[in-house]
Amino acid sequence: MAIGVIIIGDEILSGKRADKHLSKVIELLAERGLQLDWAEYIGDDRARITATLARSFAGNDIVFCTGGIGATPDDHTRQCAAAALELPLALHPEAKILIQQRITDMLIEAGKPVELDTPENLHRLKMGEFPQGAQIIPNPYNKIPGFAIQNHYFVPGFPVMAWPMMAWVLDTHYPHLFHQHAREEKSVLVFEAMESTLTPMMEALEAQYPLIKVFSLPSVGNHQIRRHIELGVKGDPRQVDAAFEQMLRGLDGFNAEYVPA
Known part of the structure; x- marks a missing residue:
């Protein structure tokens, strides 16, 4: 099994933000006796993201994908993953609970009443809409999960969230691959x-x-x-x-x- 990473975001390609994911993925893999085989950078273009993911899903690689899983107009990764797999988006029930827990925590912290049915809070549930059949990836930073489907693991663009989530994926799903090949x-x-x-x-x-x-x-x-x-x-x-x-x-x-x- 090869291991790849797809890093998504106009801010990376424009230079507004310097990518930190590539070196971290290499580090996380090396700690476990694994190595990265390929990497791709893509901007926030739906057609290109969908085409890239369709090609990637057609193979057997383990793939980490960072960025674009939020609910703002420039976040397209969830929708593109679904399109690439020809699957509908569906609100994941566990993701819904986790997102509502996060909303509740934020409202209580701000001293505001907990109202989960406001338009703003209902919109936040879109962050839990994943390709049908996906599993969640827990987010220890703020509870908003990523998702996994067909050996592809989708995490936020924020390093403070993405890095522990990627480590969790490796330690949960692939410990049998660790240190298999001495180098x-x-x-x-x-x-x-x-x-x-x-x-x-x-x-x-x-x-x-x-x-x-x-x-x-x-x-x-x-x-x-x-x-x-x-x-x-x-x-x-x-x-x-x-x-x-x-x-x-x-x-x-x-x-x-x-x-x-």
């Missing part, structure tokens, strides 16, 4: 080298050690460090050590200058 990574900084010179060696390593990947991350350098390439191997620990030692021998054959990364 190791080793690398060096190679100074003043050309990637084209190193490429044949990299290809040979991957051919000889099929359980590893070779990576090359060039840098133009700065006032603290010269131009260099971070060159390394990652993957199954059973092959990483041998591949890394062979890589170092190859670098010695080029008379390359390198230091541990």
Whole structure:
């Protein structure tokens, strides 16, 4: 099972807000011995969101989707998920209870009478309208839930809500996947080298050690460090050590200058 994330919101694409979800998802997965396979960013465009989700639902990946599940005019994710699955939206009964609990808490805190049938409070129930058959994702911050359907997990755009909700999803539904594949990574900084010179060696390593990947991350350098390439191997620990030692021998054959990364 691959794992992906879809991050929705015009505010991300316009630069009004800097995305913090991608790095956090990577962190949450790494803590559990998992890794992110892909990520997509989408603005608040219904047709594009629907098309993206339809494509995603057609696969078997585990997908986290952040943003756009509120009840304001620029929130489209709930509706797009339903459209992508060709399902109606339906008020989830447990979501209704949780939203009304949140409304009650807010009214009591403000010293106002608890009136759940006002137009404003009835509109808030739209936040609990999910594709028919969806399950809720609990929100420990303010009780307003997200929803899950077909290995897709929809959470708010607010990090303070989204991050514990995503952690809950992983710990509740996927603990059997944790730390299933041991991984190791080793690398060096190679100074003043050309990637084209190193490429044949990299290809040979991957051919000889099929359980590893070779990576090359060039840098133009700065006032603290010269131009260099971070060159390394990652993957199954059973092959990483041998591949890394062979890589170092190859670098010695080029008379390359390198230091541990």
